Amino acid sequence: MASSGSGYDLSSSTFSPDGRIFQVEYAAKAVENAGTALGLRCRDGVVLAVEKPLQNKMLVAATTGRRIHTVDEHSGVAITGFISDGRQIVNRARDEAINYDETYGTKIPPKTLANRISAYVHYFTLHGALRPFGASTLLASYDPATRQHSLHMVEPSGVAYEYFGAAAGRGRQPARTEMEKLAINPKQADGGEASMIDVAEGVRQLAKIIHSLHDSAKDKPFELEMSWLCEASGWKHKGVPKDVIASAVEWAKKEIEEAEEESDEEDDEGMEE
Amino acid sequence: MDTVFGVSYKGGVVIATDQVNARSILMYQQNLDKIAELSSHSAMGVSGPNCDLVNFSEYISKNLALYELSNDGMKLSTHAQANFCRGELAKALRKGPFQVNVILGGYDENVPNGGSLYIMDYLGSCHKVNYGAQGYASNFTLSIMDRDWEEGMNEEQAVKIVEHCIRELNMRFLLNQSNFIIKVVDKDGVRTVKADSDPSDN
Numbered sequence: 001m002a003s004s005g006s007g008y009d010l011s012s013s014t015f016s017p018d019g020r021i022f023q024v025e026y027a028a029k030a031v032e033n034a035g036t037a038l039g040l041r042c043r044d045g046v047v048l049a050v051e052k053p054l055q056n057k058m059l060v061a062a063t064t065g066r067r068i069h070t071v072d073e074h075s076g077v078a079i080t081g082f083i084s085d086g087r088q089i090v091n092r093a094r095d096e097a098i099n100y101d102e103t104y105g106t107k108i109p110p111k112t113l114a115n116r117i118s119a120y121v122h123y124f125t126l127h128g129a130l131r132p133f134g135a136s137t138l139l140a141s142y143d144p145a146t147r148q149h150s151l152h153m154v155e156p157s158g159v160a161y162e163y164f165g166a167a168a169g170r171g172r173q174p175a176r177t178e179m180e181k182l183a184i185n186p187k188q189a190d191g192g193e194a195s196m197i198d199v200a201e202g203v204r205q206l207a208k209i210i211h212s213l214h215d216s217a218k219d220k221p222f223e224l225e226m227s228w229l230c231e232a233s234g235w236k237h238k239g240v241p242k243d244v245i246a247s248a249v250e251w252a253k254k255e256i257e258e259a260e261e262e263s264d265e266e267d268d269e270g271m272e273e
Numbered sequence: 274m275d276t277v278f279g280v281s282y283k284g285g286v287v288i289a290t291d292q293v294n295a296r297s298i299l300m301y302q303q304n305l306d307k308i309a310e311l312s313s314h315s316a317m318g319v320s321g322p323n324c325d326l327v328n329f330s331e332y333i334s335k336n337l338a339l340y341e342l343s344n345d346g347m348k349l350s351t352h353a354q355a356n357f358c359r360g361e362l363a364k365a366l367r368k369g370p371f372q373v374n375v376i377l378g379g380y381d382e383n384v385p386n387g388g389s390l391y392i393m394d395y396l397g398s399c400h401k402v403n404y405g406a407q408g409y410a411s412n413f414t415l416s417i418m419d420r421d422w423e424e425g426m427n428e429e430q431a432v433k434i435v436e437h438c439i440r441e442l443n444m445r446f447l448l449n450q451s452n453f454i455i456k457v458v459d460k461d462g463v464r465t466v467k468a469d470s471d472p473s474d475n
Contacts, residue, residue, distance in 0.1 A: 104349060105356030112344055145350060145383060 013128045023132055024125050027156035030134030031081035035222065036169040036213060037067070038206050039078065039138040041151040041184060043196040045230020046140035047240075048078040049206040051169070051213075053220040061223050068227045068239070072097040074107050074142040076227050076237030080169040081135035081156070089137050089154075092120050110141035114152035114160045122158025132156050136168040140229045140237065149229060171213035178209045199230040203240055208252035224249065275307065275320030276442060276450055278406035278414050279376040279390050280422065282431035285459030286378030286388040288318040289435045291450035292470055304470035308456045310463045312337050315351050315379030316456055317358070320407045321372045321395070329371045333358050351379030355391035355399060363397030370395055374407040380458050386425075388458065404434075413445055414438040428457060432466060 008014055009022030016022060035051040050067040059065070067086070068078045071093045079086030096116040100108035108116075117137060125132045139152040153166040165179035182205055183196050197205070203226060210224055226240040226248075240248075274295075279288040290307040293300065301323075308318045309330030317333070319326045336357070340349055349357070355377050365371050378390045392405035404418040405411075421434045432455065439453050452469035 103357055103360055104353035106350060106353045109347065112347065115344070 011128050012125050012130070012132055021125065024157045027081075027125075027132035027134045031136045031156060031168055032170070032172075034080045034082075034169050035067070036167065036171040036175060036210060037078045037080035037136065037138055038175055038179070038209060039140060039151045039153065039163065039166040040179065040182070040202045040206055041149065041164050042199045042202040042230070043194075045199040045202075045228055045232070045235075046142075046149050046151050047199050047202040047206055047226065047228045047230075048076060048138055048140050049203075049210055049224065049226045050078045050080060051171075051210050052223045052225050054222060055220065066225065068225050070237045071113070071139075071141075072101070072107060073236050074144065074229070075110070075113060076140050076229055078138040078140075078225075078227070079135050082133070083135070085133040086135035086137065089117060089121065089133060089135060093117050093137075093139075096120075107144055109143050109145070110139070110148075110150045110152065111162070113141060114139055114154065114162070118154045118158050118160035121154055121156065125156075125158055138166055138168065140227070142229055142235045144235070149235070170219075171210070174213055175209050178205075178212075199228050199232065200244075203228065203244060204248045204251050207245065207248040208255055211249065211252045212256050274448060275408050276406075276410035276446075276453075277307065277318040277320045277374065277376050277408060278404070278410055278418075278435070278438060279318060279378050279392075280404045280418060280431045280434050281378065281386065281388045281390040281402075282426040282428060283424075284387045285380050285428060285431075285457055286390050287428070287431045287435050287455060287457050287466070288316055288376055288378050289439065289453055289455045290318045290320070292452040292454055292468075292472070293448075293450050294323055303452050304468075304472050304474055306454055306468070306472035308454060309334055310456075311354060311377070312341070312348065312379075313462050314348075314381070314458060314460075315354055315377065316458050316463045317375050317377040318407075320374045325371050325373050329361075329373050329375075333361065336361075350381050351377070351384070351389045351391070352381075352401075354379060355393070355401075358391075359393050359397055359399035362393060362395060366395070366397055376405055376407060378458050380460055380462075382460070387460065406438075409446065409448075410438075410442060413441050417441055428459065432457070 008016035012023035035053050037050045040047045054061050069090045070076045097108045121133050124130045133156050137154040142149045151163050154160040164184045167175035229237045276291040292305050294302040294305040308316050310316050311334045319330050372395050374394045392402050393399045404422050406414045417438050454468040455466045457466050
């Protein structure tokens with residue numbers, strides 16, 4: 001990467017002459033080098049998926065190092081980057097949600113929760129004594145009052161946007177390209193709302209994207225963590241059942257193989273001519 | 274001694290209070306508005322000493338306005354407002370209680386009958402009700418509301434019940450409360466249906 005900080009990168013309360021805060025950019029770098037996290041807003045719910053690299057053969061993979069957490073019944077987050085930083089964000093989100101419920105007797109609306117998390121993350125980018133969070137947070141949430149589900153992402157700089165499809169981590173660029181091909185934007189989908197994909201399809205597609213991005217030679221072996229918040233789950237944030245993930249992964253691997261065979265054939269045809 | 278009562282109907286709520294401001298043997302004013310407008314689509318009838326009445330209703334309504342300013346114009350539902358209000362009563366109880374009993378009513382689009390009514394007392398209890406009354410008035414009006422209230426009434430019918438209650442109070446309640454103010458909260462917001470004495474008349 002080009003720009004050296006040269007003295008303007010020592011503190012997150014210092015701007016560089018060209019208007020950048022290097023510490024925040026470096027925090028974003030920590031996320032860019034971490035496992036891919038994806039979120040998809042489907043017609044009937046939201047799906048989250050995270051690639052969890054298995055650092056160590058001795059790791060009890062199934063239950064430890066979780067990257068998807070439930071914030072409240074109706075909200076869940078996926079974190080990537082520094083997982084320990086992400087945990088702090090999750091704890092804060094839980095506090096915000098409980099606090100809101102105790103004050104107003106209602107579940108915290110998705111946008112409000114996203115704004116609270118983003119305000120918290122942003123706070124750490126303007127204190128000399130604190131360092132920015134090196135984690136991005138994908139928030140899947142449902143509002144029982146308006147009956148709308150939504151997906152938000154909060155980045156280390158503290159910006160939060162609402163997304164149809166969101167990606168963070170190592171494979172975010174190719175992931176975004178793949179997600180754009182899916183029918184998740186009601187304005188772009190030909191048949192409107194009704195032709196958008198549902199969560200079952202979303203689970204398969206995310207599994208496919210994560211598996212196709214993973215380079216078995218370069219990257220460590222990984223576990224795929226997935227969760228959904230949908231009509232079928234009673235609008236509660238739950239882990240996708242293991243057998244559903246397994247069949248999605250099977251489908252994904254088949255699709256990837258077939259796509260490779262096709263492109264091999266096309267290469268062969270090209271060579272013949 | 275204040276009369277505060279309310280009736281919900283299909284499409285909104287009606288809240289009515291007397292307009293007397295008095296202490297001991299002295300009547301300060303007869304045109305007090307005891308129904309505080311909390312937000313665009315909610316109002317709260319308050320009973321108790323005038324100091325707490327004004328302090329509490331302004332505290333709640335300004336905090337609700339602050340929420341909207343801080344959260345990008347997002348409005349709180351009547352249920353949320355009532356819970357917030359109850360929370361403040363409960364917090365203050367063991368510090369410096371607000372000696373107010375309230376009836377909070379509001380309109381929400383996504384609530385089945387549109388209108389919802391909540392009755393709260395100074396100890397921090399809160400219940401969602403179809404109709405309710407605070408103070409001595411309850412002795413006279415609750416039986417009338419028990420009898421006359423029906424599911425699916427319209428505004429006219431609800432106001433009729435309120436007027437029936439007022440007639441009863443005028444006839445049987447020892448204290449002479451000659452002026453009443455009646456406000457309605459529906460999809461168009463909060464509006465005064467009847468004020469026997471103009472609150473803005475100084």
